[in-house]
Amino acid sequence: MAERVPPPRNGKDEYSEQRPNESARMEPTASSSTSRALVPSSQEFVPHNQSQYTTFRAGTYVVQVPKDQIYRIPPPENASIVQRHRDPSKKKKPMCCNFICLGILFFFLLFIILLITGLYVSVILSKDPKFSVQRLVYNNKTRSNRPDYTITLQSQNRNSQAAVLYKNGGDASLNLKTQEIATGSYPSFEQDSGKSKEFAVIFHGSKIKLPTDIQKSSTTQKPQVHVKFSLSMDIPGRMRRGALKRSMTFHVECDFTVDTLVKGTRVLNQECQTNRK
Template identity: 30%
Template structure:
């Protein structure tokens, strides 16, 4: 329990004197009242700040703040590194583009003949196609590697897949024209509906049989001595021929292509 020290005794009231006049002592001036009190607290009752039950929380928070700061610093550093790499990559591609001026190869169908489709019978057909594709690489310093694995070649009539095959592997150097001859065969169990047979007979009578050729080829670009990652070239050609027997004549053709960089 705190002990309180009270101020000194109050001075004597008016008319009262302390001291002994006979001994020559005069009364002392009354002590002025103190302006403060002194409180004494036992040592075992001194409290810490914070109290013991909150000390662990203070320690946890004091550790947590630096960790958050470190995480923010690491995240900012990571963003700075990514931004720097992106800028350098962009500058590199820009320089390479200005130096090499790359352009996509041009594709066209030079030959297209059909056999194995009998429209006078209701039995399944086994179509065969001989297709000649021309690829022109107009780049002066860029070569193209075509891979067989992962490639595909398909021929469609009104959305029906009649035959399929793969593209042979080859390398096309700069300023080069490569002609690829493909022999494609379909399954012997392709059953045409009566409506499709009738439509084909009408096209034969008009000598305009429309087919669609789809080619998918994994390629790698060679720039100097450096090879890029594998990209996918997709080529679609609309080809119209005059008949279903070989040799046939191409009436019209139109090709378009696209690249999947990743």
């Protein structure tokens, strides 16, 4: 609301007499709780009723407006809309650009999926490791009075890009004809692609009567008594290619014949097969 100011007594405008220059007339008066507006000197308010209103003549007036009624014109959201229409560089992109971006993203995702699928299929279709018997050492001087059979095997990873991890705890048994004569445990190790490794498995004799063929071959050097063994192993393992891994179990069957069980035992012939379970 405008502040009422009584008219001058001497008929002169005291505001016009007190202002020294134009800059002083336009400077607002400081106030901590209100904002000020200037009324141009060319405006004059003429009331309809002299008894109810005061005549406002040319001069500088102070208008007090509460802070909670001060608004910004135009609002901030209108300013952003105007700026967006004025800037031609921010025009809406054509639909063809969106389709191109979606097509590139689709082909990129398709390439990643095909790559992962190819790696997974290559792990599934990888070749099984190949095993062979290298040596056998017979030891009948043990604390348990049961003989031990130390068999040296060779494992060959025939894959050029997949590694094989053999886990400990696989079941292994040594048989003579159809009778199980000893049991052992498969060791744990990792074999890189295209590599070969020799390792030993110790088979401890079972609580059975020693077969006649083993008794003769272990006590008679000449003439030599050949013994034919059968080796069976279930080996838990895992094929790995890069970050892809697949667990599986390898079942190994080896039939081999040795010339004698005394010192200097040689493997005469053998046949090994590996399958997956």
